[in-house]
Amino acid sequence: MRPLIALLALFAATSAVAEPRLIAALDIDASRHDLAMQTAGTLEDGVPGNILGGLGSGLAYAGGDTFLMLPDRGPNATPYDASVDNTTRYYNRFHSFRFQLEPASTDLPFTIRETLEATTLLWSPKSLAYKGEAPALNAADHFYFNGRSDQFDAAKGSTNPDNARFDPEGIRVSADGKSVFISDEYGPYLYQFDRATGQRLKSFALPAKFAAAHLSSKGDEEIAGNDNGRVANKGMEGLAITPDGRTLVGIMQSPLAQDGGTKAPYVRILTVDIASGATHEYAYRLNNIGTAEKPKYAGISEIVAVNDHQFLVDERDGKGRGAGGEPVFKKLFLVDLTDAANVSDLSGAEALAGKAMTKTVFLDMVAALKAGGIASDTIPEKIEGVTFGPDVTLNGMAIHTLWIASDNDFLSTLDGKPNPNSVFVFGFSDADLPGYIPQILAK
Numbered sequence: 001m002r003p004l005i006a007l008l009a010l011f012a013a014t015s016a017v018a019e020p021r022l023i024a025a026l027d028i029d030a031s032r033h034d035l036a037m038q039t040a041g042t043l044e045d046g047v048p049g050n051i052l053g054g055l056g057s058g059l060a061y062a063g064g065d066t067f068l069m070l071p072d073r074g075p076n077a078t079p080y081d082a083s084v085d086n087t088t089r090y091y092n093r094f095h096s097f098r099f100q101l102e103p104a105s106t107d108l109p110f111t112i113r114e115t116l117e118a119t120t121l122l123w124s125p126k127s128l129a130y131k132g133e134a135p136a137l138n139a140a141d142h143f144y145f146n147g148r149s150d151q152f153d154a155a156k157g158s159t160n161p162d163n164a165r166f167d168p169e170g171i172r173v174s175a176d177g178k179s180v181f182i183s184d185e186y187g188p189y190l191y192q193f194d195r196a197t198g199q200r201l202k203s204f205a206l207p208a209k210f211a212a213a214h215l216s217s218k219g220d221e222e223i224a225g226n227d228n229g230r231v232a233n234k235g236m237e238g239l240a241i242t243p244d245g246r247t248l249v250g251i252m253q254s255p256l257a258q259d260g261g262t263k264a265p266y267v268r269i270l271t272v273d274i275a276s277g278a279t280h281e282y283a284y285r286l287n288n289i290g291t292a293e294k295p296k297y298a299g300i301s302e303i304v305a306v307n308d309h310q311f312l313v314d315e316r317d318g319k320g321r322g323a324g325g326e327p328v329f330k331k332l333f334l335v336d337l338t339d340a341a342n343v344s345d346l347s348g349a350e351a352l353a354g355k356a357m358t359k360t361v362f363l364d365m366v367a368a369l370k371a372g373g374i375a376s377d378t379i380p381e382k383i384e385g386v387t388f389g390p391d392v393t394l395n396g397m398a399i400h401t402l403w404i405a406s407d408n409d410f411l412s413t414l415d416g417k418p419n420p421n422s423v424f425v426f427g428f429s430d431a432d433l434p435g436y437i438p439q440i441l442a443k
Contacts, residue, residue, distance in 0.1 A: 020427060020432055021426060023401070024425040026099070026112040030412040045176055047075040052073075053071040053409070054408065056385040056407040058419060059385025061439070062177065063173075065442065068097075068180065069313070076195050090147040092121070092145040092166045094171060099389075105200065120195070121144060122182075122198065123198055128144075128145070129160070135164075143164070145200075151279040151324035159188070174195075174245060175439075176442045178196070181241065185235030187211070190250060190272065194226075210256065212232070212257075220232075227257055228260060229256060231256070234252070236252055238301060241439065246273065247273055248271070249303060250272070251267060251268070252270075253299050253301070254299060258348060264354040266284065267284045267286060268282070269282040269303070283340075288315065301384040312332045312362055314386050314404075316365075321377065321379060321419065331363065332362045333361060341355040362433065363426065366379060369424065381404050385403075385405035388401065388439070400433070401426065
């Protein structure tokens with residue numbers, strides 16, 4: 001890594017250009033346990049039910065030095081039952097962390113002091129559809145969501161809010177700080193939960209085009225059985241909330257089946273008015289899809305609000321630590337909905353052609369991490385969590401911070417090497433991102 005003096009000089013010399021700088025990095029030990037001691041027993045695959053893993057599926061700033069980290073559906077890397085894609089009855093949850101930036105004397109300008117303060121399980125006060133054994137923690141008025149793929153009512157479609165299966169991917173905090181919004185891949189679902197207790201408060205009704213009618217506990221079978229709706233395991237991967245707290249903005253990981261599926265170029269962005277539930281849809285064109293004959297992995301992992309009409313979208317390849325191969329394409333694109341076409345009534349890739357919003361590269365994450373001294377073979381494959389954080393002072397200047405986090409799939413080691421959940425912090429100025437407005441959060 002570069003010496004501190006050189007990094008400070010480099011940042012000061014270039015702080016007025018659109019090129020944010022890495023200012024801090026943290027690897028979170030994924031071999032320890034979280035704070036949900038009631039889930040400490042082993043899961044179906046033998047993995048501890050309170051393993052602290054998968055943290056970077058979603059990342060949200062909650063004010064002060066508090067951040068929320070969201071695991072996905074749970075450990076499923078250990079084969080035990082192919083009929084459920086090796087998923088388990090892992091209780092869905094989110095974690096509250098304190099991340100304190102402290103000046104460092106070597107390497108990057110700051111270190112991150114990390115404290116896990118709470119683990120909150122997610123549940124419904126009304127009964128949910130389970131198959132086989134229900135969660136042991138269930139009670140008369142507590143029905144817990146879990147990650148196992150067969151926890152659904154086959155007669156009611158994928159967006160049925162009574163399904164127990166839940167694969168969280170995006171999280172944002174409400175303006176009053178009292179609740180969180182979470183998006184998911186199984187439905188896709190978009191739910192509001194009480195931040196303190198984990199109780200589901202509201203389920204947002206999404207347009208019918210996002211739902212898959214024919215359900216299966218095996219993802220490949222579910223894909224083969226549907227010509228419409230989200231592609232299995234590629235649902236609402238990213239979630240933003242506008243700074244005023246009035247609008248949720250979700251983005252799909254891949255195109256809908258009727259829009260061409262995983263080999264097609266147009267992903268849908270969905271805006272939801274929190275008060276009324278009114279929705280609008282917009283088209284986002286993927287960069288990294290290759291050709292129909294030789295497709296590349298192309299996926300969206302996150303969206304975060306810059307203001308009420310501009311957003312950063314995390315688009316990435318499937319290479320890096322956790323998957324192997326050289327990471328090349330992991331970028332944050334700046335998009336603007338101001339003049340974007342509403343595509344709610346359009347279907348199919350041909351109909352969406354020419355309707356996609358314009359986008360520009362804000363941050364090439366691979367290049368920026370390497371420039372900050374992060375070795376290529378330690379850049380994670382799944383950089384999935386993105387949020388703005390608190391301002392800090394560096395070299396006498398107040399700067400904004402952008403935080404990104406990785407999902408390690410609950411594997412603390414991989415091929416004999418450490419596989420932590422990584423957190424990276426970038427500093428940027430107003431000149432780098434004109435129009436940036438921090439989310440208004442209750443104190």
